[in-house]
Structures are given as C-alpha cells and as structure tokens.
Amino acid sequence: MDFALDETSEQIRDLARDFATNELAPRMAEIDDAHAHPWDIFKQLGELGFYGIIFPEEAGGLGLDFLTYAIVLEEIATGCFNTGLMMGVHTMSTHATYTWGSKELSEKYVPQCMAGEKLFAFALSEPDYGSDAAGIKTRAVKKDGGYVINGTKAWITFGEAADYFLVMATVDPELKSKGITAFIVEKGWDGLSFGEPEKKMGGNGLITSQVILEDVFVPEENRVGDEGVGLKIALGALDGGRIGIAANATGVMRRAFDESLKYAKERIQFGREIIRFQSMQFKFADMAAKIEASSLLTKKAAWLKGKGLPCTKEASIAKLISTDFANEVCSEAVQVMGAYGYMQDYPVERLLRYIKCTQIFEGTNEIQRIVIAKHFM
Amino acid sequence: MKIVCLVKEVPDSEAKITVENGKIKETGVKFIVNPYDEYGIEEALKIKEAGGEHQVFILTFGTERAKKVMESAMALGADEGFLVADGSAPDCDSHTTAKVLAAALNKIGFDMIFCGKQAIDDDSSQVGVRVAEMLSLGHASVVNKFELTDGKVKVERQIQGGQEVIEMPVPCVITCQKGLNDPRYPSLKNIMAVKKKPRTVFTLDDIGLSADDVGVNGSFVEVTKFEPPLEKAPGRVIEGEPEDTAKELIRSLREEAKVI
C-alpha cells in the first residue's frame, strides 16, 4: 500500500490547500450562516476542475485515482465543511450516473455537472425509510415509454437548489430490494416540488429539504442502469460517499485542531499561556492522534477503491472512526476555547454543530458497524 | 506574439527560514513561484485569451530543482517552459542573473517580456530592468496597469503623488506590481497538461555562456553571509502621570535606546 502522491497529484493537493486557505477558510462562517447554496464557490470549483478528478480523461475528467480525490476533499473541508460536503455529494451522484447510466445519459448529464454548471443531488432516504433503504416506497410505474413516479424523498442535500436528482424508486414493492431502480429527474419537470428547507442544527451552507414527486413522468432513457439495480447503484455510490465523509470529517478535525491550538497558545490564565498546562497538551496530543488515525484509515479505503479492490468494510471503518473521532475532537476544541469557543464569533462551535450529522448520513454509524460485522459473521 | 514570463523559484513566504553557518538552510523549505511573477503570467495569459496568435512561455534560471517551480508556473496556462539549469544560480547577483536570462531570451526569441517587480527572497528589484538594458529594450518597472493596442504598450505606475503613464513599442520589459491583476489559480486540467507540454532545460553552453560568466566568477556582488533578523524586544508601557511618564520617556529614549 502506497499513499505517496506523484508530482501531479501533489500539485493538485497543494492547489486544494491554497484554495481552502485563501478562498474558503475566511468565508466558512459566512457560507454557513447563509442558509442558501454557495453558488459562487460551487461554480469556481467546477471551473478549476475539482469535480472531474475521478472521471477518466475520455469522459472529460482528469483520470486521477480515488486517493487523490479523498486527499483533495480533506483539504477542501479544512477550509469549509459545507463546501467539502457539497463536492462529495455532487461528485457521488455524477459518478454514479457515469458508472451505471447509458452512454447517452452520461453524455447528456455528466459534462455539465463536472463543469459546475449544474448541481446533482442524491435522493434515496424517505421520511419512513432511512437506514432501512431497501424498504423505500417511492413508486415508479411503467407508462408510455417511461415511468410515472410518486413518492417523497427526505433530507435531500441541496434540496431545491439542485438541477438534477438521482432518485431511487421501486418498480415493484413485492420485489423488495430487487425492485429498486435509479432515475434522473430534472428540476422543472411537472409534478416535482420541494418541502421548506429544513431547520437544522448545523451545516447551514447547504439546503436540506424534501423532494416530492407527484406523477412525475420520467422518460425511459433517464433510467440509470437496469430495473432492479438501483440499490446496488446507491450502495456502490455510498462506498465512495463514505470515504468522502471520512475525508470531510478529517478535514473538519484539522480545522478544529488548528483553531483551538492557535487560541491555546495565546490565551493566558494563571499567568501563562494555557497550552503550557500539561492537561491541555494532552488534549492536543489526543486530537493529533485521532486526526492521524482518521486520515490513514481514509487513505487506506481510498487507495483500495482506486485500485478497484473491495473496500466496503474499509470504507465503513474509515467513516465510523473518522466521524466518531471528529465529534470528540470538535467538542474538545470548544472545551479548549472555553466560553469563546461556545460563541458564534469564533469558528469552532459551528464545527461542532455540523459534525454531528456526519455520524448520521450516508449510513448511520450503527449501520457502519453492521456492515463491518457482516465481514466476520 | 511570443510572450515570455520570467519566473524565479523562491522559498514559500510561509516557510520558516533558518540560517546555519551564514547560509540559509533549505531542507524542509517549500519552493514556490515568486508571487510578483504571477502578475506577469496573468497579464500574458490575458493577452493570449483576448485573441490573436500568441504564445506564453515561462523562463526560469535556477538549479535543477527549479524545474518544479517552472512547471507550477506553466500550470497557470502557459504553452512552453524553459529552464536554464546551473548549480551556480544561488551565487549569481542581479547582473549575472540578468545576463543568463538575456542570453536565454535571445535563444528562444521574444516579442514581449513580463517579470515581477522583485523577488520575495533577495528583494533586489533589478533583474527585469537589467535584462531590458542588456537587450536594449524599453522598460517600465513596478507597473500596476497594462494595456496593449496595435503593438504599443501603455502602462501606469505609481509614483510619489500620482500615476505615471508610459507608452512604448513592443518588445519591451514590464516588471509587475501587486494590483496589476488578480492572478488565477491553476486549473486541474492545466496542472495535468504540463507534462504533455514542451519543457526545455538549457545548460549554460546551450545559451552561449560558460562557467566564467556566472556564479561568483561572473558576479560583482558576493554575499558573504546571512544573519537572521534580531529578535525584537517587547514594547514597554510607561504608566503614571503625564509629567512623570514624559520624563521617563525622554530618559529611556536618551539613555537606553540612545536615539535622542
């Protein structure tokens, strides 16, 4: 296993780091307080080519491996967690379309998304079916050269901001998971509407809302893959998605560490900088160890995925450990900064509010444990 | 037009510089494109993007290591890169560096030359102007506004109390100041494309120079040693009634700081 980047990937990592430091970090709070989609950043990342990292060159991508992608995601999240999540979800939907969709479908949707001209959401969860994704009730009924889809998708990242939705629906509830099928639905199509943006604990730089489908007609060519492979597509996408969340959480931890360390070196109590207290140093030592462990687990899963090797277990482990650690690290960062840390004028409280959701989406951490346990049952 | 951008490899401004035995320690230091040179590259790319038959070249003089920085500069969107690689580069003064660059420019050809107003490592601010003089070209330094129309360059530079406007024909040399433009980030595609673009490494011989022309042999200036800046002592607040504090201030300026 080799996590060393070649010169080109290293330059791309440096670019992501510079962009995160100069463009994203100073705007983290502004983006998070906006309760709107950060369109300017979304477009800028597209123009620079960040959404094309894992797509082959013949598809207009950069043909780089998943390891480079994960490393870039970590850097971006260090600057702004909302931006990191945006890049992860958008790339996941686009890449699933490229991998499973017909050539025509891929040619129609992938280039615009890769260029950052259109935003692509991933719509699997429903109000009554979260972890139990195989049970989804959104129904697709075959009709006149296409399908008519009815159902409600819940907690969909981007919500009404998205241009396209990768919607999972069942063509036959009797078939259970074997009936689930993936479709691309466009905003503006008859019967598609949105719930009010959800009021959330954190991560308010991106909209989350219901996506409601009422007799939405989807032409047959917008079916992604065959009937019945939808859950496979979704879970396959989630392998990559989970590595993305692990990278996101690692980036957030790094930010929490940097911000609180800077503070600990300046804050004076009892006549000395608080970093001089050994119990403070131990906190940072623990944080550093958690960051390192998370980063390595993420890179291992990403490396496997990049090599086309099985990585379901490793992706789950990386997601589980990184997001659990990230919650601990963000909480400690607030602790180090005392009351200042708890105030919205300082950056760490929003990290703590955001980081909770990383233990919930793309499979709760309980579900990750189930996935991991399956490997030795 | 062949637009050549002169690019120097400098230590990252974030890098912690340490001095050992009168020399700067380079291990662990990251090297980057001199930030002022990026304004020149941006201006060159803008000319190219505005249309017409233009090519943007990067020219670097440094050790072999500088190839990486030349490539980073190319990643902004340049067409071709040239490196004059010689171990003597760190020992070259502004005159000698300019001599090498001028020789390389004669070799590759040029219609317009951009350069940073200074390098952030030695801050000598001389190389661009020296290159222009050696090539008998017009030049303007510390430029913050640039226009090119019908083979004529119109630039502006800040001078005491106002802006100076200069016009000259191409080819000429412009040294660029902050504010001239907003340098772009390299796109991922352009980073990837560098390895497919022509990159030439010249030896001194290739550009008609020899070891006698460069390094300590060819330089008028010899750097004898580097010293880290002295640690600044912390400030002192003089507290009390104005009559006493004023007296104390005068006393310490006279007796301690010895400045009055």
Ligand SMILES: Cc1cc2nc3c(=O)[nH]c(=O)nc-3n(C[C@H](O)[C@H](O)[C@H](O)COP(=O)(O)OP(=O)(O)OC[C@H]3O[C@@H](n4cnc5c(N)ncnc54)[C@H](O)[C@@H]3O)c2cc1C
């Ligand atoms: C901010 C945010 C953004 C999201 N974005 C998207 C998106 O873009 N697209 C999308 O499709 N979804 C999205 N989701 C939904 C997310 O994927 C689901 O919330 C998640 O899968 C969990 O489902 P649930 O919330 O219904 O919880 P439930 O499945 O109801 O789980 C509740 C609790 O029970 C536990 N549990 C459930 N089943 C088991 C079991 N078998 N064994 C042990 N414990 C179990 C869970 O771990 C959890 O602790 C988002 C969620 C959030 C919070």
